[in-house]
Structure formats: C-alpha cells, structure tokens
Amino acid sequence: MADDLLKPIEDRIVAILSQGRGTNGALGADALARSIAAGFFRPVDEGADLRDPGMPAEVFDRGFRMDWSGSRDDPATNNSQQSILIESYTLRLTVGYLYSEVASAVIAATATETRATAVNRWTARALSDARNVKRAVEQPELFRGAPTIDPTPVEATRISSDVMDLGGGRALCVSTFNVVVQSNQDSGYLP
Amino acid sequence: MGDNATMRAGFRALADSVRRIPEAFGARSTTVTIRVRTYTASVNATGTTLSTTVDSVVDPRPLVRQMAMGERGYFGGGWSALSGAQATERVYRVGPMTLDYVGGGYTAADLSPATANTKRVTVVLVGDDFTGGTSGEEFRVIEAHADHPFRVELLIARTHQGT
Numbered sequence: 001m002a003d004d005l006l007k008p009i010e011d012r013i014v015a016i017l018s019q020g021r022g023t024n025g026a027l028g029a030d031a032l033a034r035s036i037a038a039g040f041f042r043p044v045d046e047g048a049d050l051r052d053p054g055m056p057a058e059v060f061d062r063g064f065r066m067d068w069s070g071s072r073d074d075p076a077t078n079n080s081q082q083s084i085l086i087e088s089y090t091l092r093l094t095v096g097y098l099y100s101e102v103a104s105a106v107i108a109a110t111a112t113e114t115r116a117t118a119v120n121r122w123t124a125r126a127l128s129d130a131r132n133v134k135r136a137v138e139q140p141e142l143f144r145g146a147p148t149i150d151p152t153p154v155e156a157t158r159i160s161s162d163v164m165d166l167g168g169g170r171a172l173c174v175s176t177f178n179v180v181v182q183s184n185q186d187s188g189y190l191p
Numbered sequence: 192m193g194d195n196a197t198m199r200a201g202f203r204a205l206a207d208s209v210r211r212i213p214e215a216f217g218a219r220s221t222t223v224t225i226r227v228r229t230y231t232a233s234v235n236a237t238g239t240t241l242s243t244t245v246d247s248v249v250d251p252r253p254l255v256r257q258m259a260m261g262e263r264g265y266f267g268g269g270w271s272a273l274s275g276a277q278a279t280e281r282v283y284r285v286g287p288m289t290l291d292y293v294g295g296g297y298t299a300a301d302l303s304p305a306t307a308n309t310k311r312v313t314v315v316l317v318g319d320d321f322t323g324g325t326s327g328e329e330f331r332v333i334e335a336h337a338d339h340p341f342r343v344e345l346l347i348a349r350t351h352q353g354t
Contacts, residue, residue, distance in 0.1 A: 018236070018237050019237045020237065038236075038237040038238055039232060039233060039236030039237045039238055039239065040236075042233060042234070042235040042236045042237075043235060044235065045265065045351065047265055048265040048266070048351075049264070049265060052262070052264040052265055052266065053262055053264070054261075054262060054264045054265070054266040054267075054280045054331070054348060054349070054350055055266075056234075056311065056331060056350055056351050057306055058233075058234045058306050058307065058308055058309075058310060058311050059234050059235045059351075061308060062233075063235065105305065105306075105307045105308070106306055106307055106308050107308060108233045108236070108308045109308075
C-alpha cells in the first residue's frame, strides 16, 4: 500500500519527468515522441522547497518538486452509493532554473545545449521545458498506460506555466495541472 | 616600491606556526574537512551514481564559531532541532586559516572548490557542537574571504547531509 492516495500518481509523474518512462517505445510511438529522457529533470529531496536559500546549487537547475493544492469532486459522475469516486486535484509542479554569469558550470544542461547561452535564457528555457512537460504529462499512454495503478490516473491538463525570479541567479517555473483521479470509494488508501 | 611577496610568504609561515598552538593545547575541538563528491552525471538524476569522494582535513584545526541561527528550512538541524525546536540552517565562521605559501596554507579555491551539476562540495564539521558523531554535519560555503594578506575565512551554513 502506498503512503497515501496520491503517492502512486506522484510516482507516475516522477517516472515521466525523470525516469524516462516511454522512452523505450513500449508505450507506443506517440508516447515515445512525447517522452522525456531519463535524468532530464531531477526530483529534489522530498519535502525540500526550491525557494529555500539553502537548496544546494548542484541540484537546483531542473530540479523539481510537486505540491497538491486542492481537490474537487467531479461535477457529474459521482454517486455516493457506487464504489467509483472521480475527483480533480490541483497539482503544482515547480522546476528550478539557475542563471548568472557564473552559473554555467552548475546548470543541468543537455548534451546539445550551449551552457553559456542557456544559462542566461532562463525564461525561454523554462517555458520551453514547461511545454515539454505538458506534452508528456497530458499524453494518455504516458500518464495512464501500463502498468495499472490504484488510484487510476484519468487525465492531466495543464492550466498554466509561470516563471518567477527569486533573485541571486535563481528562478522558478511553476506549472499548474488539473489532475483527474479515479479511486475506490470503499478504500481509505491508508498507509 | 614593488610588492614584497617574499616577506608576505614569511609572515604567512609565521602565522601558520602560531595558529598551530591552540590545537597543541587542545583548544580546537572541531575538525574541519572539505569534502568533494563527484558523480557520473547530474546529481539526483536517474542513473547517476557517486564516483569519488575526496576529503581534505584542514590543518591546523581552525577556529569554528557559530555566527547565526540561520534560515529556518528543510536542511536545518543540530542538537536543538533534535529536541523539537525549529530546524535552522546554522551559520558558522571557520577561520582564520593561513593563506597559501610554499610549505603550507590554503587558497580560497582549496577551501571552496568550484561546484558543478556533477559535483557536491561540503564542509564537514565534527565536534561537540555537531550531531552525527564521528560523521559530523555537512555545511555549504556561503562566502570565502581571502581579502586579508595572511588569512582566509569561510562562512558556511548547514546543508543537505550525505550523498
């Protein structure tokens, strides 16, 4: 049993963002086309905040964390007498970016990125990444394909992606997703 | 009149000798180690593994003083945190340490090596003010000062512990 209801959903998104889910083609050509290479994004210590000035620089760039900020019942499909419960959860995905004259050695650049250029184009870099996150997380096979998990991920839709400068060469890109989850109403999903 | 680097080096050697006296009298209870971990790829990335860990113990043991409680945050710790107080990223000043000369001393780069996305640099403090027993606690360098001709100092704050 997972730690809580949303842990399997988080694990699925972590697999998409940082573990190369779908990159082997096993989930189909569409999933492959939208998949993200393993290690492209990096989860920060679970619980640690990218806004914390103490976040080490070497894990900041393209480091990410997820926060759930709310839930709502699906407006049409729920019947309290049935075992199926469909809800929408609001997920905030925060990704860190470094920029500054001296940060080029510390950024998590891809093999084809020019470090010296990328380090000072953080807004474009962040929003370009956010688009790729949207493409991947919204792709059905990547998000809800095999193996099945409980609760069941139904769909994810990006609401917005916003960049913000923390100062001192650190910045964030926060993408908000609406995540629809189907769970078993007869289960408490307790640890 | 030009710079007298020879005399400066002589004073540095003298200062280094004087700075060894407190350790000889048992008055330096904290060991300071510069730890550089190198990884196969970006730290925390899937598939990345630790390649090497290189420890350099600062000699002689420098003065270590807590300067501030520091930011409250995830990477806070210490004795008070273990007893239920808020976790703070305690700030310490380490030094003075002698600037480099032929036969000893350190440069600022020796004590604060450049970091990278594949490298983690920490300062490990082991002593009475630090939890973790002989493993101590790890700190990150906030500032390295080498603006005095004979000494270099570090300002450090608690950070991620371990690999």
